[in-house]
Amino acid sequence: MSNTEDTVSSNISEEDGKIDFNDRSETYYRLNRLNANLMERNYSLMMEKAELEKKYRELSGTLNEMKKKNSKLISELKHFRTPPHVVGEVIETLDGDRVIVKNGIGHYYVVKNLKDEQNLDDCELTVGKRVMMDYKNLNIVGVLPPSRDPIVSCAQVIERPVATYRDIGGLEEQIEEIRETVELPLTNPELYENVGIDPPKGILLVGPPGNGKTLLARAVANKTHAVFIQLVGAELVQKFIGEGGRLVRELFQLAREKAPCLVFIDEIDAIGARRLGMDTSGDREVQRTLMQLLAEMDGFKPLDDVSIIAATNRPDILDKALLRPGRFDRIIEIPPPSTQGVRQIFDIHTRKMRLDWRIRKNLDEIAKMCEGFSGAEIKNTCTEAGMFTVRAGGKKVTMAHFIQAVKKVQKKRDGEDRKVLDSEKSKIYL
Ligand SMILES: Nc1ncnc2c1ncn2[C@@H]1O[C@H](COP(=O)(O)OP(=O)(O)O)[C@@H](O)[C@H]1O
Numbered sequence: 351m352s353n354t355e356d357t358v359s360s361n362i363s364e365e366d367g368k369i370d371f372n373d374r375s376e377t378y379y380r381l382n383r384l385n386a387n388l389m390e391r392n393y394s395l396m397m398e399k400a401e402l403e404k405k406y407r408e409l410s411g412t413l414n415e416m417k418k419k420n421s422k423l424i425s426e427l428k429h430f431r432t433p434p435h436v437v438g439e440v441i442e443t444l445d446g447d448r449v450i451v452k453n454g455i456g457h458y459y460v461v462k463n464l465k466d467e468q469n470l471d472d473c474e475l476t477v478g479k480r481v482m483m484d485y486k487n488l489n490i491v492g493v494l495p496p497s498r499d500p501i502v503s504c505a506q507v508i509e510r511p512v513a514t515y516r517d518i519g520g521l522e523e524q525i526e527e528i529r530e531t532v533e534l535p536l537t538n539p540e541l542y543e544n545v546g547i548d549p550p551k552g553i554l555l556v557g558p559p560g561n562g563k564t565l566l567a568r569a570v571a572n573k574t575h576a577v578f579i580q581l582v583g584a585e586l587v588q589k590f591i592g593e594g595g596r597l598v599r600e601l602f603q604l605a606r607e608k609a610p611c612l613v614f615i616d617e618i619d620a621i622g623a624r625r626l627g628m629d630t631s632g633d634r635e636v637q638r639t640l641m642q643l644l645a646e647m648d649g650f651k652p653l654d655d656v657s658i659i660a661a662t663n664r665p666d667i668l669d670k671a672l673l674r675p676g677r678f679d680r681i682i683e684i685p686p687p688s689t690q691g692v693r694q695i696f697d698i699h700t701r702k703m704r705l706d707w708r709i710r711k712n713l714d715e716i717a718k719m720c721e722g723f724s725g726a727e728i729k730n731t732c733t734e735a736g737m738f739t740v741r742a743g744g745k746k747v748t749m750a751h752f753i754q755a756v757k758k759v760q761k762k763r764d765g766e767d768r769k770v771l772d773s774e775k776s777k778i779y780l
């Protein structure tokens with residue numbers, strides 16, 4: 351730049367002085383050169399400009415992106431800064447758009463019913479509704495759905511279990527008994543009404559583990575088209591006082607809502623055990639949960655269309671109160687399968703397996719080897735035989751695989767037996 355200015359200024363100073371007409375051609379030549387220089391300079395500056403413009407466009411694109419990111423982060427930050435809402439329950443509605451609400455820790459407040467201003471659509475604030483309140487001024491800002499989470503977290507609601515009576519081997523008598531006591535009252539209640547008796551409400555399935563107690567309960571629910579609510583007794587044992595009782599209450603409320611339905615409490619000995627001398631506060635809480643269960647079964651409200659099945663493998667330690675008539679008064683024993691039962695269970699579990707044709711003839715023999723196995727162990731044997739086949743790369747299960755599987759399950763079983771004997775618990779399973 352400065353170079354060009356110098357040339358121009360020197361030229362002008364020359365012109366300012368005397369004009370040399372003789373040297374015209376030289377001036378012309380110099381001006382021409384200057385012009386060429388300037389044009390070249392102009393060209394390079396234009397190129398520079400184009401490049402800068404390109405850069406500018408790029409940077410403004412990045413800037414836009416950054417702005418977007420920034421506003422997103424600001425909104426996120428705002429979200430983090432919003433205070434939590436307090437959950438409350440409407441206790442009473444007062445005149446003049448005011449309501450009394452109770453918060454989680456039992457404090458009562460009179461607050462303004464902000465329904466109109468907040469556009470809480472069609473959710474009218476009636477007594478018992480769960481509401482969301484502002485953290486600072488406790489105004490109602492929203493209506494919540496009724497609480498049912500605690501029970502959902504401890505019980506499993508199955509609309510229609512898949513097991514059927516056909517999947518149970520060797521328990522014909524027990525199936526017959528359970529049909530009489532659970533299925534018929536749910537499907538044909540008039541039979542009992544005609545005779546004028548109340549069918550039994552509760553049934554207790556007892557027997558060693560893995561012999562089909564859970565399976566039987568599921569099969570009944572399938573046959574009766576009843577909703578099946580399954581939970582494990584241990585889930586009712588809660589940390590805080592009163593929680594277990596509340597769970598039982600909510601469980602029965604759910605059962606009444608879903609009726610006809612079948613409540614299945616597995617391993618009921620967790621809450622139904624007799625008191626054994628020591629009496630800690632934990633034991634008392636378990637007792638209270640049991641009392642609530644008994645009260646619900648006796649029923650301040652009738653338990654129409656709700657049957658209760660419980661299962662345990664420790665009937666010896668159950669509280670007598672549970673077994674009183676009107677509660678779990680029907681006790682059905684589910685024994686380990688007989689020789690014939692073992693054969694039937696084998697048939698059930700090999701139904702879908704691809705077997706070598708010779709096995710079908712020899713299933714009796716395999717069944718004989720498995721005498722004393724529980725239903726679950728027989729199922730395990732079939733699975734193991736399949737596993738051996740897969741490992742050997744075969745497509746059909748052969749006799750050798752079955753024998754290997756039986757030996758494996760037997761070995762595991764012997765090991766467990768010894769463990770039980772060692773710890774002198776041989777009387778656990780009646
Ligand atoms: N009598 C039976 N017939 C067919 N399968 C059975 C039988 N008993 C047990 N099983 C198999 O063992 C598994 C476990 O049985 P389960 O009913 O859960 O035993 P539990 O008596 O401990 O509740 C079942 O899913 C089923 O596959």
Ligand SMILES: [Mg+2]
Pocket residue numbers: 560563564616661
């Ligand atoms: Mg079970």
